[in-house]
Amino acid sequence: MVQYTYRFEKVLTLREQEKQQTEIAYKESVRDFEEVATRLYELLKKKEDLITYQNERLTVGATIDEIYHFSTFIDSLEHTIADVQKKVVQARAKMNWHEQKLLEKNLEVRKFEKMREKDFETHKIHEERMEMLQLDELSSLQYFKKEIR
16 A cells, blocks of 8 residues: 655645744734733723722812822823723734634635545545455456466
């Protein structure tokens, strides 16, 4: 029996490596997105806590300097939140792009694997056919040897 070799094995190996690299990049983009989203959550929580604290201070009485300080701090916090929101949108877009590339690479690899399966089946059928022909030839030779004797 002839050893089976897939003619596109090197291409399949290359596609699998590309898929692995794309998967690593996707995981990294997910991690980056999670970090930026966590940062945004922390800033929003900080703003909420600060507003709650400011309202408590206003009920018991706060100086004008404290009110001014709180409003200035909240304004700067809102600017920081807006910047981080932009970063979250960018990180999400990058993550989605990497996810799309990963899906494309998975599809490519699956196509080559399916082609390999079909090619292997064809190879098996061919090998079985060749084996049957050899067996037929052997049996014919044996028959003729008996007839000659």
